Amino acid sequence: MSRQPARASSGRYVSRLTGGALAIIMAGGRGERLRDLTLNRCKPATPFGGKFRIIDFVLSNCVNSGIRQISILTQYKAQSLIQHVQHGWSYLRGEFGEFVEVVPAQQQIGAHWYRGTADAVYQNAGLIASHHPKHVLLLAGDHIYKMDYGPMIAYHVEKGADITVGVVEVPVEQSRHYGVLTATEWNRVTRFAEKPAVPDVLPGRPDTILASMGIYVFNAPLLESMLGADAASDASSHDFGKDILPEAIASGRQVFAYPFQDVKTRAQSYWRDVGTLDAYYDANLELVHVRPELNIYDQDWPIWTYQVQQPPAKFILDEDGRRGMAVNSMVSGGCIISGAVVRESLLFSDVRVEERASISRSVVLPHAGIGRGCQIHGAIIDQDCEIPDGMTIGSDRGADAQRFHVTEKGVVLVTPDMLRKLRP
Numbered sequence: 001m002s003r004q005p006a007r008a009s010s011g012r013y014v015s016r017l018t019g020g021a022l023a024i025i026m027a028g029g030r031g032e033r034l035r036d037l038t039l040n041r042c043k044p045a046t047p048f049g050g051k052f053r054i055i056d057f058v059l060s061n062c063v064n065s066g067i068r069q070i071s072i073l074t075q076y077k078a079q080s081l082i083q084h085v086q087h088g089w090s091y092l093r094g095e096f097g098e099f100v101e102v103v104p105a106q107q108q109i110g111a112h113w114y115r116g117t118a119d120a121v122y123q124n125a126g127l128i129a130s131h132h133p134k135h136v137l138l139l140a141g142d143h144i145y146k147m148d149y150g151p152m153i154a155y156h157v158e159k160g161a162d163i164t165v166g167v168v169e170v171p172v173e174q175s176r177h178y179g180v181l182t183a184t185e186w187n188r189v190t191r192f193a194e195k196p197a198v199p200d201v202l203p204g205r206p207d208t209i210l211a212s213m214g215i216y217v218f219n220a221p222l223l224e225s226m227l228g229a230d231a232a233s234d235a236s237s238h239d240f241g242k243d244i245l246p247e248a249i250a251s252g253r254q255v256f257a258y259p260f261q262d263v264k265t266r267a268q269s270y271w272r273d274v275g276t277l278d279a280y281y282d283a284n285l286e287l288v289h290v291r292p293e294l295n296i297y298d299q300d301w302p303i304w305t306y307q308v309q310q311p312p313a314k315f316i317l318d319e320d321g322r323r324g325m326a327v328n329s330m331v332s333g334g335c336i337i338s339g340a341v342v343r344e345s346l347l348f349s350d351v352r353v354e355e356r357a358s359i360s361r362s363v364v365l366p367h368a369g370i371g372r373g374c375q376i377h378g379a380i381i382d383q384d385c386e387i388p389d390g391m392t393i394g395s396d397r398g399a400d401a402q403r404f405h406v407t408e409k410g411v412v413l414v415t416p417d418m419l420r421k422l423r424p
Contacts, residue, residue, distance in 0.1 A: 017153045018066040022133035024124075025058055026117055026214075027141035028075030028105065033276045035405055036415045037382060042074070043275070044141035045081035047365050047383065049287055049296055049303075050332045050348055053084055054274065055141045056305045059100065062139075064301055065149040068098035069131055072141065073120050075105040075113065088306020103127065109231070116238035122227040133220050138240070140214030144283055144294065145260075145271040146301050147215075152258050156217040162253040163222070163245070165189065166215030168260050168271050169208050175199035177275065179212035179241040181257055189255040194241035212241065213260060213271060222253070270294045278409045281380055284346050284363045288330050310334030310349050322355050332366075340370070354389070362394070382415040 027044040034043060044055035055072075062070050074081060082102050092098035103124055105113050114120040121128070121138065128136060135153055147166075156164040167181055180199040182191035191200060192212075202208045226244055230236050236243045249255050260269050270293045274280040286292050296303055310333030315324035322339035329342050332349040339355030348366040353359060357374040365383040370376065374387050377394035381387065393400060393412055400406050403422060405413040 015066050015150070017135070017157060018150045019068075020134040021067055021069070021137050021149075021153060021217075022128060022131050022135075022220075023062045023067050023070045023137045023139055023149075024121060024128070025055070025062075025070065025072045025139045025141040026120065027055060027072050027081060028078070028114060028120060029142055030076045034280060035277060036413060036417065037277065037280070037380070038077075039415065039417070040077060041080045042076045042078055045078070045084060046280075047348055048144065048274070048280075048284065050330050050346055051307050052296075052303055052305045053081070054144065055081065055084075056088075056303055057144050057146070058139050058141055059085075059089060060301075060303045061145070061147050061149060062137075063092075063304065065147075067137065067149060068092055069133070070100045071124070071127065072100065072102045073105075073114075073124065074102060075120070078102075078104065084306060088304070116242075117240045118227060118230050118236075118244050119238035121223075122231050122238070125224060125227060128220070129224070136218045136220050136223050138214075138216040138218065142275065143214065143271060143273055145213075145269065146294070146298070146303075147260065147269065147271075148301075149215075152215070153217055155258050156256070159187075159256045160254060161217070161256045162219055163248055163255045164217040164258050165192075165245070165255065166213035166260055167210050167257045168213055169202065169268055170211045172199060172201055172207050172209050174211070175209050177273065178209070179214075179245070181210045181212060183210060183257045187257045187259070189245075189249060189257050192241065192245040192249060192255075194239070210257065215258075216240065216245075217258075277380065277405075277407045277413055278411055281363060281407075281409075281411045285344070285361065288328055288344060288346055307333075307349065313337070317355060348383075378410060379412040379414060382413070384416050385414055385419060386416075387414070387419070 029043050046054050048054045085102050089100040092100055109123050137149055176195050179194045180196055181189050182200040183189045199209045230238060230243055260271060262269050272283045274283050313331045313335040315337045317324050317339035324337040324339050326342040329345045331347045334350035335347050337353045340353040340357040343360045345359050345362045347364045350367045351364050353370040354372040356372055357370050360377045362376050362379045364381040367383055368381050368385045370387045371389035373390045375392045379393050397406055400412045404418050
């Protein structure tokens with residue numbers, strides 16, 4: 001198929017492509033590497049960035065890209081995710097064929113729940129077919145990034161691709177966390193290995209691999225036929241990375257890599273897999289920098305969400321040792337900083353910090369309370385935690401490890417269940 005760069009850059013051309021695409025968001029993951037943070041919620045429902053949920057980023061990408069037909073596949077502890085989508089994403093107009101629908105696991109085919117990512121989509125093949133899409137955009141619901149999917153779908157069409165995979169460059173030591181691609185200089189994928197111990201590296205760059213973003217564009221008829229064949233195979237693990245993509249490459253399908261780059265500078269765009277507590281902590285705290293790489297203040301690409309209406313953040317008391325203040329921090333609505341100091345931290349909505357407390361380099365999720373005289377450093381304080389007066393967190397790793405969970409990098413995770421166990 002001949003390339004048509006001028007046509008692909010046309011807004012009207014791209015809008016026709018996105019308008020005919022169905023987005024399937026995979027939002028059923030347990031998020032086990034986030035430990036107790038996902039004990040009562042799935043990973044896509046986890047709060048992020050002061051007022052958002054992780055899934056808001058991929059949903060905003062869809063809507064901002066002109067994709068208004070979106071199905072979210074859920075399975076694990078999805079109640080808070082379902083409520084969030086119902087409250088915040090029900091504004092699309094059904095009479096215009098627009099929707100964001102939450103699809104629970106229903107054992108549509110056989111007596112088993114979803115056995116893998118491919119099986120999750122296969123069990124909803126009838127739903128997909130009912131929307132008559134030309135292209136199906138498969139998306140992970142647990143990554144933080146801003147991306148216009150229109151150019152990727154246009155690239156897919158221009159290449160005459162059967163499957164297109166969104167890719168980023170990551171350090172080779174992280175290969176066990178990603179699907180790793182090998183591609184020609186023209187981005188034709190020749191190999192795909194899921195979380196390999198010894199990955200293929202980029203030519204001339206032994207410290208870098210090409211990693212899958214968990215974003216795939218499929219021609220709809222091909223997706224249906226490949227999923228059917230995979231479901232019939234007893235040897236398959238029914239996973240896109242382990243089975244579908246390697247089989248497509250082996251059978252000679254046109255599989256292409258789409259580098260996630262800034263259109264103007266060709267620099268790699270912001271993308272974070274916040275699958276570990278350390279990655280989650282770092283990605284949140286990056287937002288308090290003077291010029292963070294992820295600009296959530298971008299009015300041209302807003303991140304949409306639902307949040308209960310809150311009064312403005314409030315800082316009270318002004319005397320030595322009891323001065324309400326926040327420095328180099330982000331403080332969300334409904335927070336009250338009462339004679340306490342917050343530095344280099346991110347506070348979600350409705351957090352109360354009592355007098356003479358100190359919070360530094362920490363992430364405090366919604367509805368948490370920090371008692372009088374508390375000293376908190378390098379911590380993630382989960383939603384609804386009530387930190388008792390005078391508690392110190394983050395200064396003694398041994399003591400923290402006996403009470404809470406401490407990551408490899410020393411970040412302390414505190415949850416309500418952990419605090420309850422400390423009560424006499």
